Amino acid sequence: AQSVAQPEDQVNVAEGNPLTVKCTYSVSGNPYLFWYVQYPNRGLQFLLKYITGDNLVKGSYGFEAEFNKSQTSFHLKKPSALVSDSALYFCAVRDRGSQGNLIFGKGTKLSVKP
């Protein structure tokens, strides 16, 4: 069965410092991987995705994520955090070989302090 784990309920970072939001996954085949962001009282917005190719994927708002097949991870990163990055972040996965739905992690709340 497919699954996604976001091991941290909350990540706290000082503005200007690098941030990492962790995600590990389990699928039977090769994965499609996604990151979404949710600001308060809003729907989820697409940040970036890994389909194939370069393991380092660049997305919106300066975010990037690194696909690591051996560690089955897809951690979200940003070199310099902004207070406006504070939001709820969701990792999602789908088995490339299936027409199944995206499976979402439980989300990680990112708090960036000035």
Place this chain on the structure above:
Amino acid sequence: NAGVTQTPKFRVLKTGQSMTLLCAQDMNHEYMYWYRQDPGMGLRLIHYSVGEGTTAKGEVPDGYNVSRLKKQNFLLGLESAAPSQTSVYFCASSRTGGGYTFGSGTRLTVV
């Protein structure tokens, strides 16, 4: 450039009342989904549709029904609302194999 539109945005129901949430997308997406979001639970799939006239159960379908009579619309119905259905409901749509586009959500309170 509307994307996915959900109506209503807020609703308060009394226990036992019924209601329908409407989701409309203008991107010609084949797939549509209804999720509920509860604190600490992440997103849980209620029902989904892989095309006009088709629906399927997700992870938490009990107490809900859906219909997809037109490709652009996906309706979520609560026949007899219960306090446990207090939640934020999100609709999403996608192409085959693509990422999801989400609506802005409906905040439902059942008292």
